[in-house]
Amino acid sequence: MVDIAKQVEQILTAVFNINKRLKGRVDMTMALGLSDIKAQMGGLVYRGFVTGNGFKRLGDTLRYLQAIEKRLEKLAVDPHRDRAQMLKVENVQQAWQQWINKLPPARREDEDVKEVRWMIEELRVSYFAQQLGTPYPISSVNRQFFQSFFNVRKP
Template identity: 35%
Template sequence: PDAETGAAQAGHPGHADATPTSTPTSTQAAGVAVPERDALTTWPDGLPDGRLPDVVTTAAGGLTVHGYPALVVEGAPAAASRPVALRVLADASLRDRRHAEGVRELLLGELALATGRITSRWTTAESLTLAASPYRTTDALVRDLQRTALDALLDETAGGAATVRDAAAYARVRGVARDALEDRTHRVARDTAAVLAAARELDTAVRGTTSLALLNTLTDVRDQSARLVHDGFVSATGAGRLPHLVRYLRAAQHRLAKAAENPGRDEGLAWQVHELEDLYQDAVAAARTASGDAARDARLVEVRWMLEELRVSLFAQHLGTPQPVSAKRIRTALGR
């Protein structure tokens, strides 16, 4: 995000990753113009065969300049309404991710269900738990639940939103999403309620721990919980991984109980995790200053969750991990 902010400041003031100011807003691909568009409400019309080209070229200062068309989300992430625009990006590595976000938000604008319709299916227990979420309002929570449901449906239907680059594909996924969005959103809400319940139990355990010998452990557990559960965490985590957050939070609660029995052992295990987390943060910082690399960024996301699995393996082994995890495996992944 920091790198994107810099790109926005250096290029088009209205959006990140824009083409340089010397590049016109109508760029040529095989002789066909691709104009930039604002405030889209559905798939943009006027494209050749309804398709958004992967790359376009134009002449600028005697050089051939490449641009990468994408639907992009504009406006603040916390805004209730986030407009979608067609932009020609300067960085190929950002095209697919930005386009995936744009397709999802465009579908959300067309298909979003009213908050009351979504909340009417919640049980009393779910309603009470979800009301205590870190989201600012119920409307914001419901919108993020639907974003997450759309991501899951797009992955299943089209292999991901980034692959949707023509009107026919968009119409197809819109039809599938229209029929399945409500039920999938309910499933996401159910998983989210389970996460929030586990987070509440962990918070109760933290508040009930008063030993000064566990001060470092308490700080670490609080920080971990804040990383996992925050405003926007549902779509940031994704539907497929949401249930794992329950296990991570329960592992942290089990850790508190065991740390009270042997604070020294807990400190030693925590040191192993923190050393790897520092290496991970160094890698993230380096990635922000390097050229775009989608494969590298995907590996960093993988490492982030490997670190959570390592915590389970070290502090609550009885809860299990989906695949083997170790400090050596994480170092190898970071080395890549």
């Protein structure tokens, strides 16, 4: 229980720090990336996220937030590269959402279906903060899996 509380504290601290960086004047070249980051954070940390995502995902959630921090550092330096990477993730997310919408509602709650959502988070880490690592390789093979599984067109 103490471990869970520590992880939640680290997650909330990371969210606080990211939100501080998101405030203020925004360079228009960074606006889309910042909007994507806000949407990603909303899917990771929300009221009830520990139960909703599962306490086993807390360590991953913290790593995803650390990846967002790395992304923010790189975004300021090269917003065009960030945009290109974001479009790749966006294509996968859109295809995944279309696939999910075609599933019967009960099937959407199955673990293998939910796991794809976490694979997309790992894809984000591989694009924006590769130095943090992923629990399994997100290579071009995995990217090809996303493209063929969801019939994602290349950007």
